[in-house]
Amino acid sequence: MDKNQRNKQTALRLWSLLDRDPAAALSMLEHLSHWQGPEPFGRMNTAAEVTETVFAPLREAIPDLARETHILMGGQSSAHESGEGDGAWWVAGTGYYTGGAAKPAFGIPATGHDLRIRWGEFLCFDAGGAIIRAQTIWDFVDWFDQIGLPVLPAPRGAAHVYPAPTAYDGVLTGHQNLDETRQTLAFGRNFIFGGLNSFDENDLSSMGMARFFHPNVKWYGPGGIGACMSLKEFEVYHQQPWLIAFPDRKVMHLESLFAEDRLLAASGPMGVVGSHGGTYLGHAATGSPIEVSGLDFWLRTGGQFTENWVFVDMVHLFAQMGVDLFARMHAQVNT
Numbered sequence: 033m034d035k036n037q038r039n040k041q042t043a044l045r046l047w048s049l050l051d052r053d054p055a056a057a058l059s060m061l062e063h064l065s066h067w068q069g070p071e072p073f074g075r076m077n078t079a080a081e082v083t084e085t086v087f088a089p090l091r092e093a094i095p096d097l098a099r100e101t102h103i104l105m106g107g108q109s110s111a112h113e114s115g116e117g118d119g120a121w122w123v124a125g126t127g128y129y130t131g132g133a134a135k136p137a138f139g140i141p142a143t144g145h146d147l148r149i150r151w152g153e154f155l156c157f158d159a160g161g162a163i164i165r166a167q168t169i170w171d172f173v174d175w176f177d178q179i180g181l182p183v184l185p186a187p188r189g190a191a192h193v194y195p196a197p198t199a200y201d202g203v204l205t206g207h208q209n210l211d212e213t214r215q216t217l218a219f220g221r222n223f224i225f226g227g228l229n230s231f232d233e234n235d236l237s238s239m240g241m242a243r244f245f246h247p248n249v250k251w252y253g254p255g256g257i258g259a260c261m262s263l264k265e266f267e268v269y270h271q272q273p274w275l276i277a278f279p280d281r282k283v284m285h286l287e288s289l290f291a292e293d294r295l296l297a298a299s300g301p302m303g304v305v306g307s308h309g310g311t312y313l314g315h316a317a318t319g320s321p322i323e324v325s326g327l328d329f330w331l332r333t334g335g336q337f338t339e340n341w342v343f344v345d346m347v348h349l350f351a352q353m354g355v356d357l358f359a360r361m362h363a364q365v366n367t
Contacts, residue, residue, distance in 0.1 A: 093137035107290035173255030189258025281306030
């Protein structure tokens, strides 16, 4: 079995253990040295800290917790703009946790609502197949919305449950087409280090997004932003507000960028850096430097991306602008 196939099977076993009995996953994480979680967790350095602080409380709060996996993929990373170095092996997945909260979790009240909690996770492996680094994001803002405790203005995009890839099995448990993988990675590098970093601060067309995104692209954004059902909606509902708020932002410090068949994935706790130069989701410019912790999955169909699953740690982003979204949620609970 090659490294990629081995690593994907390891990821599936890990997630199964974390869902059933997080303590049982400790042996699979004994080499973990860096786990980047969503705010309010942040960075942790030991498996015991991660399982006891994050996954065990989730399992305890939601007794019928079940994981839906919409995408599973792996590959060797090419995350440096130069195209040199890197070469680390990664596995990434995304989908939903489902279940009903029987007790509070992380200060979030149990309201009796059936939950669909969006998750994304990237795992880095050493040459021997041990998990050494990870990044996880849960969509807390959407979770707050589901239980009637919104912390941001209503999203301009559509708020709903996002689907698995359309007409494509995104759970890539088997070997995939190497030619398709190479094409996807080359296309993705051109998109990220070319298009996304080429905004001239005057005209959206300077980014050339129409070259990369199909006119009917489905862009599935985080809570607070929502989903965009076309390139035009993407430009109006997300891209314009984002570029006004963070006009100098750059994709700078990706931890991973890899492809498998027609899927592309990227991660980074500070994958985008910039400054808060304009109003964003009702919050006036602060001038503060910002780092965007995010995860992305794209599906390439022919010569364009047709779907994009996007995670942004919105709690972390707003904290850098002086706004505590968990405090906003708690304030509603206490009124």
